[in-house]
Amino acid sequence: MDRLKGKIAVITGGCSGIGLGTVERFVAEGARVLVGDISDAAGAELAARFEGQVAYRRCDVTDESQIKALMDEAGSRFGGIDILFNNAGAGGAPNRFEDMTGEAWDSVQALLVRSVALGITYAIPHMKARGGGSVINTASIAGTQAGYGPVAYSTAKAAVIHLTRVAAADLARDGIRVNAICPGLILTNIFTPAETVSPGLATLIKQTMAQSAPNTQPIEKAGVPADIAAAVLFFASEESAFVTGTHLLVDGGLGVGPRNSWDPEMRAERQRVMEERRAAFAAAQVEDVQAG
Numbered sequence: 001m002d003r004l005k006g007k008i009a010v011i012t013g014g015c016s017g018i019g020l021g022t023v024e025r026f027v028a029e030g031a032r033v034l035v036g037d038i039s040d041a042a043g044a045e046l047a048a049r050f051e052g053q054v055a056y057r058r059c060d061v062t063d064e065s066q067i068k069a070l071m072d073e074a075g076s077r078f079g080g081i082d083i084l085f086n087n088a089g090a091g092g093a094p095n096r097f098e099d100m101t102g103e104a105w106d107s108v109q110a111l112l113v114r115s116v117a118l119g120i121t122y123a124i125p126h127m128k129a130r131g132g133g134s135v136i137n138t139a140s141i142a143g144t145q146a147g148y149g150p151v152a153y154s155t156a157k158a159a160v161i162h163l164t165r166v167a168a169a170d171l172a173r174d175g176i177r178v179n180a181i182c183p184g185l186i187l188t189n190i191f192t193p194a195e196t197v198s199p200g201l202a203t204l205i206k207q208t209m210a211q212s213a214p215n216t217q218p219i220e221k222a223g224v225p226a227d228i229a230a231a232v233l234f235f236a237s238e239e240s241a242f243v244t245g246t247h248l249l250v251d252g253g254l255g256v257g258p259r260n261s262w263d264p265e266m267r268a269e270r271q272r273v274m275e276e277r278r279a280a281f282a283a284a285q286v287e288d289v290q291a292g
């Protein structure tokens with residue numbers, strides 16, 4: 001409690017999932033929060049729920065002028081920005097390179113990378129007005145390894161990790177720290193976008209994911225927004241005062257290595273295959289000796 005007392009935060013994508021979980025945690029820790037999102041009804045509800053502590057402004061993070069307006073509103077409404085959580089995002093098609101178009105590529109990069117760069121750019125004067133600040137960018141485990149997301153999405157998230165380092169170097173002398181978090185599998189609406197998934201199918205997908213999520217990684221529990229919010233809080237607070245330019249995987253250990261390093265069933269299967277192989281080699285040796 002009170003770890004962010006008196007702090008002013010801007011959170012993009014704060015109406016759902018990881019962003020919403022972070023709004024709730026920041027409010028509990030004493031911050032005032034300006035949420036930027038394109039989900040107006042949810043934004044209005046959020047502002048009413050936390051009246052006086054949370055404000056909502058529509059901000060499509062693919063639109064430069066709307067990003068600037070969001071940061072400027074934090075300045076005029078609250079007096080500056082201490083914490084910026086660049087988090088808005090979506091999965092983005094296509095899954096494979098053979099289905100790629102220039103337009104699809106550009107729209108994913110605009111949503112996931114350009115938005116982060118411009119968020120930082122337009123927050124700088126408002127952070128300087130407060131004597132410095134902390135920026136946290138949402139990357140992904142998909143930005144560290146292949147196979148965890150669509151190709152344009154994964155490439156964009158890798159860019160966010162490097163953008164974080166570059167920005168940290170650029171802004172340290174202004175008292176601004178910049179770090180990234182890389183969530184693993186977190187149960188949110190990102191897997192069931194309303195534009196392409198019907199409500200019935202969305203419910204089914206969510207139920208299936210909730211059942212299977214605990215077995216997705218070494219830590220046997222489903223990842224939830226509060227898990228990410230706790231890590232964002234660390235980067236936002238003074239407890240990370242000596243940390244900048246880094247990224248933290250918050251993934252239940254998903255990134256530790258191949259599945260057979262932690263899944264008991266796969267370990268047993270691997271053991272069985274190794275024993276079969278050993279037996280085959282031993283039999284071949286016996287044959288060699290007999291022949292030789």
Ligand SMILES: NC(=O)c1ccc[n+]([C@@H]2O[C@H](COP(=O)([O-])OP(=O)(O)OC[C@H]3O[C@@H](n4cnc5c(N)ncnc54)[C@H](O)[C@@H]3O)[C@@H](O)[C@H]2O)c1
Nearest residue numbers: 013016017018037060061088089140183185186188189190
């Ligand atoms: N859920 C996961 O497993 C996971 C894993 C790794 C990274 N992430 C990242 O976490 C971030 C948050 O995703 P989530 O899982 O909470 O999803 P979510 O769908 O629950 O929330 C995303 C939020 O971003 C908003 N948004 C989407 N496009 C926007 C735009 N153009 N402008 C402003 N707001 C916009 C949505 O309205 C929504 O409120 C994303 O950057 C995502 O890539 C999620």
